[in-house]
Amino acid sequence: MKKDDKVLVVIPAYNEEKNIEKVINDVKKNIKFADILIINDKSKDNTLNIIKKCDVNYVDNVFNLKYALSIQTGIKYAKENDYDYVIQMDADGQHLAIEAEKLYQTAKKEKSDIVIGSRYLVDLGYPCPFFRRVGTKAFEILIRLFCHKKIVDPLSGFQCINKRVIDRYSKLGGYPEFPDANLVIDMLLSGYTIKEVPTKMKVRTDGESMHSGIIKPIKYMCVMFYTCIIVLIKNIGKRKEN
Amino acid sequence: MKNIYFIILSVLVILYILYSIRKNKISIKTSFSWMILCIIMLFLSIFPKSIDFVAEQLGVYYAPTLLLTGCVVLLLIKNFNSSKEIYYLQEKVNYLAEEVSLLKSKKTGKK
Incomplete structure (x- = not known):
């Protein structure tokens, strides 16, 4: 096993002054083989200063680009600097760095294009709001219906992607606003392999989630379902062309 | 000449579009469709009966x-x-x- 793979951990952060330092230290301690890149998505609080103090590579977005485009910025960075693997993590401390290595090893050993860290694959005692569980279940069914593959947690932001996917994502125009289930479906239909690995996750302690409140998650679910359907229609067209 | 007001209005709108183009507030390309619209407006206000004619041709009962x-x-x-x-x-x-x-x-x- 050659050890000279270049791995990049991309952590998009928006208003995470309470969590970011913990996360950076966690990653530094537990993923020694990888470089870290923090994407500061124009946070309104003190996040940028904390990142600067932590002595890591960071990108400071020129304006608020939202989660998806921040990730894409990180992937573009990986592409430019010729990384072999990118591990996406959230800055809120939900994803544990110790688990990231598991993702990377799986991606490497099983030659899987995308490895998703899943909360529900094995019951590891992750307490999850009812609403989110229902949504996740619905997407699972949708994916199984159209792609004949069981992805239990397609909404997880804890992923490891290889070079082939980095290439594709960095060129992807119209990068979706929420790159979750729709992207999973799109990648599966385009012939990429996706593998799931059970990971432990913590519950967010401080700061506010992207999906907080009542209206936002509902809107999110509607947008998500709509995008999934559009992705399916798009791919039907593509298949006929081939 | 009851429709004199509409003629004046159309002319004013056309002048406003031309003014906007001159001040670089709208591109010539986008102004094209608005200009066509204004010219139709002007035409209709000068010949209001023409709409009746078109409606009749298309089988529309109420012009x-x-x-x-x-x-x-x-x-x-x-x-x-x-x-x-x-x-x-x-x-x-x-x-x-x-x-x-x-x-x-x-x-x-x-x-």
């Missing part, structure tokens, strides 16, 4: 509805095109923002 339907359809098309244009611009802005962010980080970030 003014034809006018309104035409307006609504035109506006919807225009609106849809604007949506397309906005999306196109948004994509470009996103691309630029990502690139600029990366370039900036190259300057300030440690290597």
Whole structure:
């Protein structure tokens, strides 16, 4: 096993002054083989200063680009600097760095294009709001219906992607606003392999989630379902062309 | 000449469009469709009976509805095109923002 793979951990952060330092230290301690890149998505609080103090590579977005485009910025960075693997993590401390290595090893050993860290694959005692569980279940069914593959947690932001996917994502125009289930479906239909690995996750302690409140998650679910359907229609067209 | 007001209005709108083009507030390309619209407006206000003729040809019973339907359809098309244009611009802005962010980080970030 050659050890000279270049791995990049991309952590998009928006208003995470309470969590970011913990996360950076966690990653530094537990993923020694990888470089870290923090994407500061124009946070309104003190996040940028904390990142600067932590002595890591960071990108400071020129304006608020939202989660998806921040990730894409990180992937573009990986592409430019010729990384072999990118591990996406959230800055809120939900994803544990110790688990990231598991993702990377799986991606490497099983030659899987995308490895998703899943909360529900094995019951590891992750307490999850009812609403989110229902949504996740619905997407699972949708994916199984159209792609004949069981992805239990397609909404997880804890992923490891290889070079082939980095290439594709960095060129992807119209990068979706929420790159979750729709992207999973799109990648599966385009012939990429996706593998799931059970990971432990913590519950967010401080700061506010992207999906907080009542209206936002509902809107999110509607947008998500709509995008999934559009992705399916798009791919039907593509298949006929081939 | 009851329709003198409408003629004046049309002429004023045409002048306003020309003024906007001169001041570089609208591109010549986008102004084209508005100009066509204004010329139709002007034509209709000079010859109001023409709408009756067209309605009869198309089998529309009540002429003014034809006018309104035409307006609504035109506006919807225009609106849809604007949506397309906005999306196109948004994509470009996103691309630029990502690139600029990366370039900036190259300057300030440690290597």
